[in-house]
């Protein structure tokens with residue numbers, strides 16, 4: 001394709017996108033294809049000779065589109081919004097056109113400098129404290145665009161891990177880093193996004209997952225108890241991940257309580273994940289959610305969720321860029337340049353070397369909407385969710401199960417009073433799967449207070465009250481059919497049997513996967529018993545529920561000193577050991593891992609008793625060399 005043809009085809013492509021946007025309503029929201037549909041429709045090898053452009057484009061409509069889930073569809077209410085405003089699409093287009101790779105300042109100075117400035121504009125607009133901003137007097141802070149919120153969490157954890165190991169190494173210079181690593185423990189709420197657990201797996205650290213309160217909010221006291229208990233047990237708290245706007249139910253952790261707790265422990269890194277909610281802080285009326293942010297070391301948000309910006313655009317700010325970059329720096333000769341002491345080289349701020357000119361998207365978005373235009377969008381988004389909430393509350397067959405603060409409403413059918421918890425869950429699963437299968441609307445479930453709920457998110461950029469009413473009419477039509485249809489009981493039984501047969505397939509299914517619920521990817525969490533009260537003064541014990549539980553599981557439940565807290569620890573690489581042959585091991589694997597850890601701590605003392613958790617060695621105050 002030469003430049004003249006590109007000019008023509010480029011305009012045609014814009015026309016095609018406009019046609020797509022304008023006719024979205026006529027399409028099903030979700031495709032009705034089976035896995036492998038596309039392989040059957042395409043040749044098994046790449047063409048040897050060039051094909052006419054019109055043929056290639058023609059196949060988009062006939063072959064690709066039937067398998068597309070239309071995230072920009074007015075009836076798509078799943079997950080969170082996937083920003084896609086035209087100025088950001090044009091920003092992406094220009095970035096592709098310029099085609100520079102901005103890994104260092106010298107590799108394309110404008111690419112780096114615009115990113116620094118856009119992060120400064122954004123940080124100020126959402127109300128981050130000066131410590132996060134690059135140009136403030138005495139600030140060591142700054143921001144960067146990463147590929148996803150998961151990456152933001154991971155690099156923050158890696159930076160905290162490096163700082164934690166460095167500190168321990170200073171204290172215990174002769175102890176091997178591997179042993180020091182085994183002492184580190186991170187924390188998050190059960191409501192945190194699964195990317196925190198993934199980050200812990202990659203970082204090879206333990207993660208203690210804590211029970212939030214009844215509103216899905218992690219409280220300071222819960223964190224304090226857990227951190228003190230672990231410190232007492234010889235572990236070293238190093239990272240706390242909090243969330244403002246959780247994925248399941250858009251709850252907010254209590255930063256003003258958590259911050260002071262974290263600060264009581266030496267050098268613990270506090271991260272705040274506001275992937276969805278962060279853009280709402282552009283509005284003064286939502287800024288109160290940022291209370292306590294002054295305690296944080298890092299903060300991330302995705303303008304590609306609630307700020308209309310096309311994926312990918314995940315913003316991460318830190319208060320100490322040196323801690324971040326010292327964890328990620330590698331500096332071969334071919335990447336060095338004569339300004340590397342005075343300019344930022346973003347390759348040290350993340351995992352990949354190569355990076356696109358993503359700040360152009362923010363440039364076009366911020367300038368063409370202005371903060372006021374973005375505020376207007378956020379406000380309409382929240383108002384429509386409130387409207388949907390009102391509609392649900394008016395229908396006595398349903399309940400709303402979350403506090404609706406932004407654009408997410410979690411609701412469920414109540415079922416009849418004689419129906420038990422499981423039957424009501426089944427009823428809601430049935431309702432959701434029928435609606436999704438119809439192609440008329442798309443939502444996903446979540447688990448809120450251990451109940452199966454349906455998440456309704458306002459997603460469509462130009463959503464109106466009519467769209468919300470359409471959604472509610474569709475939901476209530478399906479609900480009426482389900483509740484008053486002729487064979488409700490038989491239907492439910494059939495559904496249960498079908499689910500049982502297809503359990504594995506279901507776990508993988510796009511339509512029924514829970515959002516950010518550790519139970520879904522970690523079956524052990526379902527199996528761990530409720531917390532057992534122990535007598536006062538009893539040391540915390542690590543208690544596999546039964547000999548076979550831990551090797552099946554990705555976690556071990558900590559029996560807490562008070563019955564109110566239930567939490568579990570995710571162990572690095574636990575999943576790799578799931579298929580371990582139980583008979584070949586006298587102790588389950590992770591149990592033995594812990595045992596190894598205990599013995600490393602205190603080589604001169606033999607194991608006392610069969611429970612490592614109850615052994616005094618586990619309570620050793622600090623790591624020691626073997």
Ligand code: PLP
Nearest residue numbers: 148149150193245246247273275
């Ligand atoms: N954190 C929160 C609170 C989220 O809601 C999500 C996704 O919805 C993520 C992290 C992961 O986002 P990403 O897909 O950008 O990694």
